[in-house]
Amino acid sequence: MKRKQSNSSASLLKGAAALSIAAIVSKLIGTLQKIPLQNIGGDGVFGIYNTVYPFYTLMITLAAAGIPTVVSKFVAERRAAGDEAGEMKVLSTASWAMLSFGAAGGMLMYLGAPLLAEWIGSSQLIPALRGAAPALLFVPLSAALRGFFQGQKNMMPTAVSQVTEQVVRVAVMVGLLLYFTAQGAAESVVAGSALAGSVFGGAAGLFVMLLYWREYRKTDCGRGDRSAARSGGNKSLLREMLRYGIPICLAALAVPLISLVDTFTLPRLLAFHGDELKVMTAVGVYNRAIPLVQLVTMLATSLSMLYIPVMAELNAKGDQEGIIRHTGLALRWFWLIGLAASAGLAVLAEPINMMLYKDSIGSATFAWVAWSAAPGALAAITAALLQGLGRVRAPAVHLLAAALLKAALNVLLVPQHGMTGAAIAGIAAYGCAAALNLALLLRRTGLRPRLADVLVRPAAAILAMMAAVLLLRLAAAASLPPGRLAALAESLLGVLLGAAVFAAAAVRARLITAAELAALPRYGPKLVQTLRKLRLLR
Structure with missing residues (x-):
């Protein structure tokens, strides 16, 4: 029994680690994809994309936030009781609800795009809003399936589908950007094609989850009462799930709110500076x-x-x-x-x-x-x-x-x-x-x-770092020809020098101990050794 519990715990820890790594990789891809977006599409496309994307995130949050947590909780409870039919009923109820919410949200976003663009203050946003809308058909249903497998203590389907969704989304986005910019399409159309990558990514993520679901149904643990899986769920269970999930959803809504503020304020506040495309270009530069x-x-x-x-x-x-x-x-x-x-x-x-x-x-x-x-x-x-x-x-x-x-x-x-x-x-x-x-x-x-620990000594370390990097920039300006390659060298050298000087200054100011610095994984001991060779650290 102890060995079984130990294996279960080890499996759960591995799954949690895989899920954490997948979340970091997905967020990393989602963040860095904005660089090729601007390079290919320009600041106008970049501004339109970054104005619409927070609203799309809000819609996804409303439709799907908290669902994996809710479904996993309800599935885990029924699994512990040996109620496989109950597990299927939870998945069925959540899936029908997510399909309904997603379809309604997608239709609302697509048909309401002109009105929403008018509220935000730019008609340039209409193609982008409509380009992202169909993704709401796929992402919420994926969330329900992810929650089901998490309730089974199987985190791998969620991890694989998250990374697949992001990779496909970015790949399709770049491909469509290259195509439409080569065709000389308007910035609003190019931005709409970039947002359409979310549709293909959402579909790919759902496809992965359906593959895992198909495999699950073939196994012995998936051969229970299938009538529950084919039914439409029940209202009392849905009410119970919503009662548990709505507070989680509301908490998740707080995260995209600051970005959403820019969506609804910047186009109108900048309107007097020029036409709509100039406003979107300014928003792109800001982003x-x-x-x-x-x-x-x-x-x-x-x-x-x-x-x-x-x-x-x-x-x-x-x-x-x-x-x-x-x-x-x-x-x-x-x-x-x-x-x-x-x-x-x-x-x-x-x-x-x-x-x-x-x-x-x-x-x-x-x-x-x-x-x-x-x-x-x-x-x-x-x-x-x-x-x-x-x-x-x-x-x-x-x-x-x-x-x-x-x-x-x-x-x-x-x-x-x-x-x-x-x-x-x-x-x-x-x-x-x-x-x-x-x-x-x-x-x-x-x-x-203490105030000295929070502000005074950190400020001294920051000033030392900034002074060193500024001296490097002056030397680079005097010796390197202007251009993107020189900027690359200046940036990378500046980051390395800044990190080293800041670490040394922080240790000297006793903000960080040498032992804490050496404890950093992989690079800590090397950094301490380098700082000592440079006599920046004793």
């Missing part, structure tokens, strides 16, 4: 830095998830000393990493802009947007720590408050300062979410960080 900031916050979010079970266990044991120790360490590391990322992106804004997007237009706005990475990383870790301590809803409420602040500041700043105003509003919004989370966390844990 150049956002994929890199999202990459930082995505990695921070993924890593912060590791703290949820740790904090939950410490909280259950009543280990207040352990809670304070882990909280202090996590806050310090994520704050320093976020600051270093923000400062590095800001000081290297021009060469990174040139390297990724072929020109340096909007580099000042790029630098402003970069500073949202630090509060974004802090918001991610504080949210995870609060969730681990049982405060699940508070981070979502704080993100809602941040979205409201973003909307208000956009109205105040964008008409006067353009995209720089939107970037400043973004810094303030993520700062608001991080500050509210932090205030609640400090009150809950009793942790009292």
